[in-house]
Amino acid sequence: MSGFGGLDLFELFKSEVETHGAALNDGLLLLERNMNDPAPIAGLMRAAHSIKGAARVVGIDVVVALAHAMEDAIVRVQKGMEACTSMRADQLLQATDMLTQLVAMKEAEVPAWSSEKATEINSLITALAAPAIASAKTAAHAAQPAPEVAAPTAVETEESALPTVHATRVMTAAQATATTMPPRAVANATAEATPRAAQAPTAEVRTVRVNADNLDRMMRLAGESMVEGRRYPQVQKGLRELTSRVRSARDAMDSASRRKQAADMEEAQRQLVALEAALLQHTNLLESTFRRTEEVGTRLYHEVIGSRMRPFGDATAGFPRMVRDLAKRLGKQVRFDVEGVQTPVDRDILARLDAPLNHILRNAMDHGVETPERRQSVGKSSTALLRLEARHHAGMLEVRIRDDGNGIDPERVRTKVIERRLQSESMAKGLGKAELLEFLFLPGFSTASAVTEVSGRGVGLDVVHQTMRDLGGSVRVESEPGRGTTFVMSLPITLSVIRAALVLVSGETVAFPLARIERIVRTHRDQLQRTEGKLQFDLDGQAIGVLRAGELLGIDGDTLEHDGMVSILVIGNEQDRSGLLVDGFLGERDLVVRPIDARLGRVAHVAAAAIDDDGLPLLVMDVEDLLVSIRRGLSDGVLRGVSAATLAAGGRGRKRILVADDSITVREVERQMLLRLGHDVEVAVDGMDAWNQLRNGQFDMLVTDVDMPRMNGIELVRTLRAEARFATLPVAIVSYKDRDEDRAAGMQAGANAYLTKGSFQDQTFIATINDLIGDSVA
Amino acid sequence: MTESNDITITSQAEQERTLSKLRQARLADSAVAEQTMALAAPLDRNQGSTIPLLCFRVAGERFALPAASVERVFLVAAVRRIPHRKRAAFRGMVAHEGEILLLGSFERLLDLPTTVTANAHEARMVLLGPAGRGWVFEANSVDGVMQVKKSDLRPAPGTVSRGMGSATRFLVSLRDGDASLLDPETLITGWEAAAQ
Numbered sequence: 012m013s014g015f016g017g018l019d020l021f022e023l024f025k026s027e028v029e030t031h032g033a034a035l036n037d038g039l040l041l042l043e044r045n046m047n048d049p050a051p052i053a054g055l056m057r058a059a060h061s062i063k064g065a066a067r068v069v070g071i072d073v074v075v076a077l078a079h080a081m082e083d084a085i086v087r088v089q090k091g092m093e094a095c096t097s098m099r100a101d102q103l104l105q106a107t108d109m110l111t112q113l114v115a116m117k118e119a120e121v122p123a124w125s126s127e128k129a130t131e132i133n134s135l136i137t138a139l140a141a142p143a144i145a146s147a148k149t150a151a152h153a154a155q156p157a158p159e160v161a162a163p164t165a166v167e168t169e170e171s172a173l174p175t176v177h178a179t180r181v182m183t184a185a186q187a188t189a190t191t192m193p194p195r196a197v198a199n200a201t202a203e204a205t206p207r208a209a210q211a212p213t214a215e216v217r218t219v220r221v222n223a224d225n226l227d228r229m230m231r232l233a234g235e236s237m238v239e240g241r242r243y244p245q246v247q248k249g250l251r252e253l254t255s256r257v258r259s260a261r262d263a264m265d266s267a268s269r270r271k272q273a274a275d276m277e278e279a280q281r282q283l284v285a286l287e288a289a290l291l292q293h294t295n296l297l298e299s300t301f302r303r304t305e306e307v308g309t310r311l312y313h314e315v316i317g318s319r320m321r322p323f324g325d326a327t328a329g330f331p332r333m334v335r336d337l338a339k340r341l342g343k344q345v346r347f348d349v350e351g352v353q354t355p356v357d358r359d360i361l362a363r364l365d366a367p368l369n370h371i372l373r374n375a376m377d378h379g380v381e382t383p384e385r386r387q388s389v390g391k392s393s394t395a396l397l398r399l400e401a402r403h404h405a406g407m408l409e410v411r412i413r414d415d416g417n418g419i420d421p422e423r424v425r426t427k428v429i430e431r432r433l434q435s436e437s438m439a440k441g442l443g444k445a446e447l448l449e450f451l452f453l454p455g456f457s458t459a460s461a462v463t464e465v466s467g468r469g470v471g472l473d474v475v476h477q478t479m480r481d482l483g484g485s486v487r488v489e490s491e492p493g494r495g496t497t498f499v500m501s502l503p504i505t506l507s508v509i510r511a512a513l514v515l516v517s518g519e520t521v522a523f524p525l526a527r528i529e530r531i532v533r534t535h536r537d538q539l540q541r542t543e544g545k546l547q548f549d550l551d552g553q554a555i556g557v558l559r560a561g562e563l564l565g566i567d568g569d570t571l572e573h574d575g576m577v578s579i580l581v582i583g584n585e586q587d588r589s590g591l592l593v594d595g596f597l598g599e600r601d602l603v604v605r606p607i608d609a610r611l612g613r614v615a616h617v618a619a620a621a622i623d624d625d626g627l628p629l630l631v632m633d634v635e636d637l638l639v640s641i642r643r644g645l646s647d648g649v650l651r652g653v654s655a656a657t658l659a660a661g662g663r664g665r666k667r668i669l670v671a672d673d674s675i676t677v678r679e680v681e682r683q684m685l686l687r688l689g690h691d692v693e694v695a696v697d698g699m700d701a702w703n704q705l706r707n708g709q710f711d712m713l714v715t716d717v718d719m720p721r722m723n724g725i726e727l728v729r730t731l732r733a734e735a736r737f738a739t740l741p742v743a744i745v746s747y748k749d750r751d752e753d754r755a756a757g758m759q760a761g762a763n764a765y766l767t768k769g770s771f772q773d774q775t776f777i778a779t780i781n782d783l784i785g786d787s788v789a
Numbered sequence: 790m791t792e793s794n795d796i797t798i799t800s801q802a803e804q805e806r807t808l809s810k811l812r813q814a815r816l817a818d819s820a821v822a823e824q825t826m827a828l829a830a831p832l833d834r835n836q837g838s839t840i841p842l843l844c845f846r847v848a849g850e851r852f853a854l855p856a857a858s859v860e861r862v863f864l865v866a867a868v869r870r871i872p873h874r875k876r877a878a879f880r881g882m883v884a885h886e887g888e889i890l891l892l893g894s895f896e897r898l899l900d901l902p903t904t905v906t907a908n909a910h911e912a913r914m915v916l917l918g919p920a921g922r923g924w925v926f927e928a929n930s931v932d933g934v935m936q937v938k939k940s941d942l943r944p945a946p947g948t949v950s951r952g953m954g955s956a957t958r959f960l961v962s963l964r965d966g967d968a969s970l971l972d973p974e975t976l977i978t979g980w981e982a983a984a985q
Contacts, residue, residue, distance in 0.1 A: 519870050564872035608882075608891055610922075611913040611984055615873050620882070620889050628869050669873070693875065707878045707897050707983065 026220065027065040031058035032111035033328035035081075036104065040331050042088075042098040052089045055103075059085060062110060072112060073125045073132050080139040081106050104332065106135050131382035139649060144468060198421065219358065221318045229318065232311040239304045246300060247292055256286055291509070291579075305546040316460070316603070317355075319507050323410075324352030326361045334397060344383050344394040345376065351401035356408055357505035364410070367475040367486075368399070371412045371498050379416035379496050392775055403504060407484070410500040419490040421447045427456065438448045448488045452476035479636070482506070483526055509604055511631060513597035513598065513623065514580060517561035520622060520629050522602055523580060527634035529588060530581040531596055539577070545652030548579070553588065555581060557653045560591040561642075563637060564616055565691070567635060584635050592653055600624065604631055616640065663740050666711035666784045667691045671701035671727065672745075673719045681714055681745065688780060698722025702730060705737065712784050715755040717746040717757065725760045741783040745770065808848060839936045843962065844968055845915065845928035848901035851968035853961050854915075856934050858973040860923055861885070861916040865909070871916055878983035883914065883925055890916060893980035895926040917973055924980045937961050942970065 033544045035058045038051035047132040079104055108131060159745060167170045260282040260561060267275035327349050356364070375397055383393035424447040428439045433450065450456055454473040475498075479486045482504035503509070503526070509524035512531060530550060539546040539557065546557045561567065579590040602621040607614060607630070618633035644649075668690050672678045672712035682692045693708070695701035699721040705713065713731070717724040724744055731737035743764040744757040757765040763783055770776040841856040850854050863885050870881040877897040892914075896903045911930035916923050942959040944950065948970075949957050956975040961968045 186839070517870075565875065566870055566872055605889070608889065610891065610981055611871065611874070614871060617872060622884050622887065622889065626884055626887075627867050628889045629881045630871065691875075704876070706900050708876055 020313050021069055024065045024069045025114050025116075028062055028110055029114045031062050032056040032107055032114070035107040035110075036328065036332045038096075039103050040099050040108070040335055042095050043097060044337075046095055049089070050513065052085060055085045056082060056089065067635070071113075071121060071125065073129060074113070076136055077106055077109065078130050080136040084139045102135065102138050106139065109135065167316075174195040213548070220321065222320075225314060225318045229311065229314045232307055232314060235307045236304070236311060239300065239307055242300050246293070246297055253286070253293060256282070256289070260286055316505065317508055319358055319359045320355035321361050322352055323354040323356050323361070324349070326350065326356070326364050326368065327399060330368065330399065333369070334372060334376060337373065341376060342382060343380050345380055345397050346394050347399045348396070349400075349437055350398065354403060354408070356401070357503075359506045359508060360408070360502055362480055363478055367478050367500070368410070368412065370471045370475055372397070372399070375412065375414040375416065375496065379414040379418075381416055388640060404501075404503070408502045408504050410502070412498055413495060413496040413497040418492040418495050419448065419451070419488070420492045421490075424448065424450055431456070445487075448490060451488060452486070483524065484508075506602050507603055509631065510578070510599060511602050511621075512599055513629070514578075515558070515594035515597060516564060517566040517594065518629070519566055520597060520623065521564070522600070522629055522631045523582075523634060524618075524631065528580060528582060529584075532581060532590070533576055533596070534579070534580040535575050536577050537575070547652070548582060548590065550588070550590075555579075555588050555590045556594050557590040557655055558641060560593045563591065563640060583638055587638070587642070589638070593639075602629075602631065647775055652673065667693070667709065668712045668715045668780075668784075669693050669695060669701060669704055669708070669710045669715060671695040671698060671719065671724070674716070677716065677745075677768065680714040681776075682775065684771070685714075685780065688777065689785075690780075698724060698727035701727055705731060705740075710740065710743045712743070712780070714743045714780075716747055717744060717748055717753070728757070728760040728762050741780055743783060745776070790807060803903045837940050838940075842937050842968075842970065843935050844932040844935050844963065845913070845917070846930045846932070847895045847926075847928055848903070849929075850901065851932075851966060852928075853935075853937075853968045853970045854917065854973055855970075859915060859917055860920070862909065862913050862931055863916070865912045865914055865927060874984060876983040878980060885914070885925075886915070891924045891980070892925045892927070893976070895928070895976075898976065898983070902952065907960060918977050922977060924977050926976075926980075935963065937963075945969065 018610070030741050034054055038055040038058070041051045042048065042055070059082040062257060063075055066072075066074035067076060075402060084103060088099070093099070103453065109128065112124070112128075113121070135359055163492075237590040260279060263275065263279040263282055267279045273311045307711070330349065331347055334345055337343075338345045367600075377458050380395040380397065381389075381391075386395065387591060388394050396413075396415045398411070398413045400413070402409055421444045425439050425442065428434050428442070428447065429436050431452070433456075434442070452475070453471050456472070476486055477499055479502065482502055484500060484504070486500045487496060488496065488498050490496040499606060509522075510525045512525055512528055513520055513522055531547070532550070534548065539548050540554075541547075542554070547554045548557070549555070560580070573595065578593050578595050580593055581588055581590050581594075583589050602623070604619040604621050607617060607620045614630075616633055616636050617630050618636075621629055621631055625627050668685050670678055670681045670685070670692055672681065672695070673696060678694050678696075682694060685692045693704060695704050697719040698715070701713065704710075713728075715724040715727055719727075722730070724746070728742055728744070731740065731742075742762045743766060744762045745766045745768060746753065747768055749767045749769075764779045766776060766779060770779070842853040843856045843859045843862070844851060844853045846852070866883040866885055868881050868883055871879075874881075878894050879882055880892040880894050883892050884890070895901070907928070913928050913931045915926050915928055915931065916925050941962050943962070945955075945957045946959050950954050956971045956979070957969040958969040958972045961970050
C-alpha cells in the first residue's frame with residue numbers, strides 16, 4: 012500500500028486505533044464511574060478526533076463518520092448539553108468496540124468489513140446523534156459481552172445531520188491517495204495496490220512498537236559506537252609510527268655499538284626512553300579505547316534487549332471493560348483495580364499472558380465474586396474487589412489476580428479428588444491445603460457445581476498452567492474460604508535472554524536453562540551405586556538413575572569420566588528426576604536466544620539457538636522434551652540406564668546400523684530389535700536409498716533385504732563391495748528367500764551373513780549382529 | 790553448447806557487486822591482477838561474453854561456482870553439531886558476523902575422498918545461496934574470482950553430468966587445468982535434504 016518513509020500507513024492507522032481505542036475504553040469507564048468528573052472528557056475527545064483524522068488519511072469513510080459521531084456526542088457531554096448516562100457510555104463503548112475490530116484486520120479485508128458493518132455503523136451513528144434518553148433499546152445491547160459487537164439497532168430517532176455511510180464509498184488507502192495524485196502516480200499506486208490485495212495473506216509487514224526514548228538511546232549509542240570505531244585508525248597510525256621509531260632506535264644502537272662512541276650510545280638511550288614513554292601512552296590510549304568500545308557495546312546490547320519490553324498495561328487495556336460488562340451481565344458489583352501497569356514485560360510474554368489472565372478474571376467474576384445480596388448477608392461490602400497486580404520480584408515477573416469473594420473450600424476439592432479417584436481416600440485425607448489446590452490445574456478438574464457460559468467447566472486452568480510452563484514460569488493458587496482467592500503467576504522477565512548452564516556433551520557445548528536444572532553434581536565415580544547393573548546416586552534421599560546425555564541427544568563421542576570424576580546434570584521434578592551424564596560443565600552465561608533455522612524442521616530436544624561469548628553458535632536444550640523422551644525411551648527399551656561398563660568404556664560401544672527393507676513392518680521390527688541391543692539405527696526404503704545413505708554417512712553395519720525396488724539387496728552388496736572403503740563393512744542379508752542358491756548368491760555378492768526372516772523368532776538375528784559388530788555397551 | 794540460466798550474469802554493475810561481496814576472501818596476487826584486468830577491460834569485451842566464477846579447491850579437485858551465487862567467503866569458524874542430525878553431508882552450524890549459518894559437507898555431498906588434508910591457513914568457508922537459504926561449505930582453498938569466457942565452457946562428460954547427485958554442469962578451462970562448474974541449486978537442495 013501507499014507508504015511513508017518505508018512505513019505502512021495502514022499499520023500506523025491500526026496502531027493509532029489500538030492506542031486511542033484503549034484510551035476511549037478507559038476514559039468511558041472512568042466517566043461512567045463518576046459522571047460528575049469532567050477530567051476524562053478531554054482525553055476522550057482527543058482519542059475520537061485522532062481516530063477520525065487517521066481514518067481520513069487512509070480513506071476509511073465509515074470510520075471517519077463513526078468517530079465524528081462519537082466526537083459530537085462527547086462534545087455535548089462536555090458542554091453540559093447532556094449527561095454521560097450509562098446508556099450513552101454503552102453506545103460509545105459499542106462504537107469503540109466497532110473501531111477496534113480494525114486492529115486485527117488486514118488492509119484488504121477493510122472493504123468487505125465496511126460493507127458488512129455499514130448498517131450497524133449507521134445505527135450506531137444515529138443512536139449517538141440522538142438525545143441520550145431516546146436510545147433505550149441500544150442500552151440493552153450493552154449487556155452483551157464485550158467481544159460480541161452489538162447487532163444493528165432498530166432505534167427510531169430523528170434524522171441524523173450526518174451523511175449516511177454507504178459501503179460503496181469505502182476506499183482503500185491507495186484509492187484515496189489516487190484522488191490527489193497525478194495520473195502517472197495513480198497508475199503506479201493502483202498497480203501497487205492490486206497485487207498486494209491479492210497477496211494479502213502473505214504480504215503482511217510485521218511491525219513492533221518501541222519506546223521512543225529507548226530508540227533515541229539506541230541511536231545515540233549506535234552513533235557513539237561508530238565514533239569509537241573511527242578512533243582505531245588513529246591508534247593504528249600511531250603504532251606504525253612507533254614501529255618506525257623502534258627501527259630508527261635499533262639502527263642508532265647498532266651504529267653506536269659499532270663505533271663505540273659514548274655520545275651515540277647516550278642518544279640511542281634517549282631514543283629508547285622516549286620510545287618507552289610513547290609506548291606507555293599508546294597502551295593507555297588502546298586501553299581506554301577498548302574500555303569505551305566495550306562499554307558502548309554493553310549499553311547498546313542492554314538497550315536493544317530493553318526495546319523488547321512493553322509495559323504490563325499493554326496486556327490489560329481490555330480487562331476493565333470486560334469486567335464491567337461481565338459484572339452487568341451477572342448482576343454483580345465489582346471494583347476492578349490494575350496495579351503495576353508500567354512494569355516492563357517482554358513483548359512475547361505479554362502476548363501469551365492475555366488468555367490466562369482473561370480466563371482467571373472470568374473465573375473470578377463467575378465463581379469467586381458473590382452477588383451484592385450475598386456479600387451483604389455475610390457482612391461484606393456489596394461491591395467486590397478484584398485486583399490485578401504486576402511487579403518484578405526476585406528477578407521474576409510476578410502477576411497476582413486477587414478477589415475478595417467466596418474463596419475455594421479445600422474440603423470440596425478433597426471430595427472431588429476422591430470422587431474422581433485421583434487419589435485413594437486415605438491419601439486424599441492426608442493432603443494439605445496447598446496440595447489440594449494444585450489439583451485445580453489438572454485438565455477438566457472443577458469444583459463448580461454448574462457449567463456456565465462465562466467461565467466454562469474448569470477447562471482452562473490446566474491451559475493456564477501449561478502456558479506458564481511453556482513460558483518457563485509457574486502458577487499457584489492461595490485461597491481462604493469466605494475471604495477470597497489469589498492466583499500468583501511467576502514468569503521470567505524476558506524470553507530473549509536466559510541464564511543458562513553451558514555443558515559439554517560429546518565435545519559439543521550446549522546450554523541448559525538454569526531454571527530447568529534441578530542440580531549440577533560433580534562426584535567421584537565410586538559414589539555411584541549399582542542397581543541391576545545400572546548406575547545411580549543418592550540426592551536428598553532420592554535415588555537418581557543416570558543416562559548418557561550424548562546418547563539421548565544422538566551425538567557420539569562422549570568422554571564420561573575425567574580422573575575418576577563424573578559430571579551429572581539433574582533434571583525433572585521431585586517425583587521424577589533423571590541424571591544426565593555429561594563431559595563437563597563450562598559455567599553460567601546470559602544468552603540471547605533466537606529461533607533455530609526453520610530449514611532444520613523440528614529438532615528433538617532443542618528449544619533455541621544462541622551465540623556464546625566467543626562468538627560460537629550453540630543450542631539451548633528443551634528440558635521438557637528431554638524428560639518426555641527419557642520416560643518414553645526407558646519404557647520402550649530404546650534408552651537404558653548407564654552401566655559401570657559404559658562408564659569404563661567412556662560411552663563407546665554403540666554402533667550405527669543401516670537397515671534397508673522396502674517393507675515398513677520388517678524395517679520397524681529390525682529397527683526396534685537393534686535399538687534394544689543398544690545401537691543407533693537409520694533406515695532406507697530401498698537399495699538405492701541405502702546406497703546414498705552409505706555414501707553420505709558413517710555406518711558400522713548394513714542389514715538389508717534382497718527384493719527391493721530400484722536396487723535389490725544383491726546389487727547393493729556388490730556395489731558397495733566394489734568400493735574400497737566398504738570392503739570390510741559388516742553386511743547381513745535378511746530375506747524371506749531361504750533356498751540354498753539364494754543364500755549362495757548373497758554370500759557371493761559379499762555379505763557376511765545370510766539370515767531368513769524366521770531368525771527374528773529365535774536368537775539367531777541377535778546372535779549374528781553381536782557376532783558381526785560385537786555387543787554394545789549400553 | 791547449451792547455456793545454463795543460472796550462470797548468466799547480465800550487467801557490469803552486477804559483476805562489481807559480486808566482487809565487492811567477496812572482498813573478504815584473501816586472494817592470491819595473480820587473482821587480484823586477473824580481476825583488475827577484467828574490471829578494467831572495455832565494456833564491450835566483458836558485457837555478456839564472460840562470467841565471473843569463484844574458483845576453489847576441495848579434495849584435490851578444482852571447482853567453480855557462479856560468483857553471483859556466493860554471498861561471502863570467510864575464515865574457517867568452529868563447527869557445532871546438531872543433535873539427531875547424522876547424515877554426513879550435513880555438518881552442523883557455524884556463526885559468522887552474528888549470524889548462525891548451516892554448514893554442509895562438500896566432500897560428502899559429492900562423494901569426494903575425505904582423506905585430503907587441507908592447509909589450515911588456506912582453508913576458507915564459503916556462504917552460498919540467497920539470504921534465508923544460504924549454506925556454508927568448507928573449501929581447502931579459494932583461488933579467487935576469475936572471469937571466464939562463456940565460449941570456454943565445455944559440457945561435462947555424461948559419466949559425471951548424468952550421475953545421480955552430480956552438481957557439475959560444465960567444465961571450465963583455467964590456466965592450470967580444468968575446473969568443474971557447479972550448479973548452486975543442486976548443492977543447496979542436497980544439503981537441505983541432508984539436514985532433515
